[in-house]
Amino acid sequence: MCVEYTDLNRACPKDSYPLPSIDRLVDGASGHALLSFLDAYSGYNQIMMYPPNEVHTSFITDPANYCYRVMPFGLKNAGATYQRLMDKAFHQQIGRNLEVYVDVMVVKTTSATDHTNLAEVFAQIRRHNMRLNPEKCVFGVQGGKFLGFMITSRGIEANPEKCKAIIQMQSPQTVKEVQRLAGRLVSLSRFIPSLAEKVGPILTLLRKPKDFQWTDQCEEAFRNFKTFLTTPPILQRPDHKTDLLLYLAITENAISAVIVQEHQKVQMLVYFISRVLQDAEKRYQMIEKLALALVTAARRL
Numbered sequence: 001m002c003v004e005y006t007d008l009n010r011a012c013p014k015d016s017y018p019l020p021s022i023d024r025l026v027d028g029a030s031g032h033a034l035l036s037f038l039d040a041y042s043g044y045n046q047i048m049m050y051p052p053n054e055v056h057t058s059f060i061t062d063p064a065n066y067c068y069r070v071m072p073f074g075l076k077n078a079g080a081t082y083q084r085l086m087d088k089a090f091h092q093q094i095g096r097n098l099e100v101y102v103d104v105m106v107v108k109t110t111s112a113t114d115h116t117n118l119a120e121v122f123a124q125i126r127r128h129n130m131r132l133n134p135e136k137c138v139f140g141v142q143g144g145k146f147l148g149f150m151i152t153s154r155g156i157e158a159n160p161e162k163c164k165a166i167i168q169m170q171s172p173q174t175v176k177e178v179q180r181l182a183g184r185l186v187s188l189s190r191f192i193p194s195l196a197e198k199v200g201p202i203l204t205l206l207r208k209p210k211d212f213q214w215t216d217q218c219e220e221a222f223r224n225f226k227t228f229l230t231t232p233p234i235l236q237r238p239d240h241k242t243d244l245l246l247y248l249a250i251t252e253n254a255i256s257a258v259i260v261q262e263h264q265k266v267q268m269l270v271y272f273i274s275r276v277l278q279d280a281e282k283r284y285q286m287i288e289k290l291a292l293a294l295v296t297a298a299r300r301l
Contacts, residue, residue: 003059005074015077019082022147030151031109032239036118037144039136043103044078046130047071047085048221089128093121106146135262158191158232167226175209178202190233196254196274236268237263248293254278255293273297
């Protein structure tokens with residue numbers, strides 16, 4: 001049953017319960033021997049409504065009027081409510097052997113022969129009478145898709161479907177197509193070094209949409225992205241017992257940074273960061289741009 005809750009959502013105060021950082025969850029779930037991906041069966045509908053508020057979810061059908069006894073889809077605070085209850089139900093597991101983003105769960109195991117962590121999560125699921133959807137659950141695999149990324153025992157990999165979507169794109173002919181390309185590149189930004197600088201010629205088209213002209217510079221940048229995304233780098237999960245090394249790069253139009261960690265005297269990539277400078281920022285002194293790059297990178301850590 002699909003119900004329009006626009007008026008109800010407008011009348012309800014916003015629940016500002018924070019959702020966890022996707023980058024933190026992806027980092028925490030990667031680099032493990034085995035992973036198990038769990039999906040709740042109509043997760044929102046497993047949460048009971050507060051009885052006095054059931055009447056507010058009423059809807060009309062031909063035979064009668066009905067209301068929900070469980071939390072329906074479509075309420076603006078449903079996601080925050082679900083995340084709060086998941087954090088409460090699995091507070092002893094989250095971060096240690098489980099990562100949760102609303103109704104997406106991944107159990108991580110350090111040993112390929114030990115399923116103690118999975119058994120612990122199952123026990124907690126039974127304790128709270130949760131039901132899983134077996135058709136969407138995968139157990140004991142070495143990698144899989146999680147929040148738009150590929151996480152494996154090797155580290156964090158770019159989603160091949162996102163890379164393929166860019167590689168198979170034709171050269172943009174309209175502003176909307178450029179916007180679509182920019183959005184796809186941003187979703188892969190942590191894998192692309194100096195993205196803001198490299199995408200500069202393409203972003204220029206968005207500043208003056210009436211004067212759209214796909215130049216040779218745009219085509220060269222576009223082809224370079226395609227070539228790079230055929231073999232994107234594999235990023236390592238940060239080891240909190242080892243120092244992080246930060247390299248900064250400054251150009252006239254952008255600032256960039258890369259975070260690495262040394263492992264057996266080899267520097268392993270952890271994260272790429274970059275952004276375009278605003279007009280006022282372009283007039284900064286070099287030392288000010290370096291400070292801005294440092295602050296920008298620190299905010300992403």
